[in-house]
Amino acid sequence: MALSEPVHAESAVTLTPRSATDDDWSKMLRLDATSFGHVVDPASLAAWRSMIPAGGALVVEDGGDVVGQALYLDMEMTVPGGGRLPVAGISWVAVAPTHRRRGLLRAMLTELHDRIAVAGYPVAALTASEGGIYGRFGYGPATVQQGWSVDRRRVQFRPDAPDPGGVRIVAPAEHLEDFAERYDRWRANTPGGLARPRALWDDLMADRDGERGGGSPLFAFLHPDGYLLYRAHGEHAKYVRVVEKVAVTADADIALWRTLCGMDLMERIEIETHPGDPLPYLLTDARPVRTTASGDELWVRLNDIPTALQARSYGADLEVVLGVTDAFRGDVDRFVLRVEGGRAYCARTDAAAEVGLDVDVLGALYLGAHRASSFAAANRLRCNDSEIIGRLDAAFASEVSAELGFPF
Ligand SMILES: CC(C)(COP(=O)(O)OP(=O)(O)OC[C@H]1O[C@@H](n2cnc3c(N)ncnc32)[C@H](O)[C@@H]1OP(=O)(O)O)[C@@H](O)C(=O)NCCC(=O)NCCS
Structure with missing residues (x-):
């Protein structure tokens, strides 16, 4: 007898997406936490919800349970040359493991993109949990992200590398406005840069335990044209994990790197950056900068x-x-x-x-x-x-x- 795949009683889509209501959100939080293995804080949820336009969130319900969800955020993205476009930022996409591969994602994205078309967003964008999902929906990987592990103890700057200085050690919570001002200048010139509303700045600066990934509270460096947020990780051999590096000018980038690399007791620096980051070019030997990952980050669909x-x-x-x-x-x-x-x-x-x-x-x-x-x-x-x-x-x-x- 030939072995065959078990046939699921509900293998075809019979469930239809509808707009999410306030009452759905506790169930949506549960589905999000189940799918991603991470519980979103209610205050953080409120910040993200403030960016969802009316009719921008969908759920699929089965027997009173939310088994699928997808939404879009009202965002603004910089394109090459500094122009800015309204962008529908797809997020919170999840289908319950009990209902996967029955077409729920396709049904939700079809309805969501109908709504995005009516709302007139020329571009949609997302970050993907897996690289094989979104090409079929017309999304292409539009930025390249590189993970670097820098062996800080072996770093030596070239004698002719600039040393612009100007970096201060600051308490992050006291400098939100400074970070936001530099971020805005940076994103105005950077393709893929996104307008960041105040609610998301407050969310970042809340620095909740659950967002620290086992690291220290946030530390910060401030430069007139940039800033850097990081956490210290590890017990005896401590290392730095950069949360965000923003540099409006080449000098700010170099000054921030020199400060990071000057932290004697930190064994290494881990950062997610991009192929244009200047660090390797500043060193007598670029090998201490090891690329540990390279891949997609922002996915773009031209509507x-x-x-x-x-x-x-x-x-x-x-x-x-x-x-x-x-x-x-x-x-x-x-x-x-x-x-x-x-x-x-x-x-x-x-x-x-x-x-x-x-x-x-x-x-x-x-x-x-x-x-x-x-x-x-x-x-x-x-x-x-x-x-x-x-x-x-x-x-x-x-x-x-x-x-x-x-x-x-
Ligand atoms: C990824 C996820 C949303 C897929 O939902 P789903 O309802 O099972 O997907 P569908 O049945 O509608 O599949 C739609 C299409 O995508 C494909 N697909 C679905 N999941 C895929 C995956 N992980 N990798 C590659 N292709 C995938 C299907 O084969 C199908 O292809 P086709 O329509 O061209 O034949 C779901 O598995 C999930 O919630 N995963 C955990 C959370 C997550 O990763 N969310 C996405 C965040 S960006």
């Missing part, structure tokens, strides 16, 4: 391609017809993209496509963190003319490394 492509600036002139497929929303469309002097004109066209790609690939190119030629090599961007691919590389490159503003 309104002309609006999104016209909002950013470009590194080179270009004229091309893009044929973009979007299997999730059922669209295949062609767009002319004309770039002159850094600015773009983009509109639907009937002209033949010169480049074919899925909308998730366009999302991955959008902030300049990935190259068209890499996708072409993988046959995910199809074009017979290598010159056009080269021009796409040059046009979509961003002078400033894209980074996620903050996790959501």
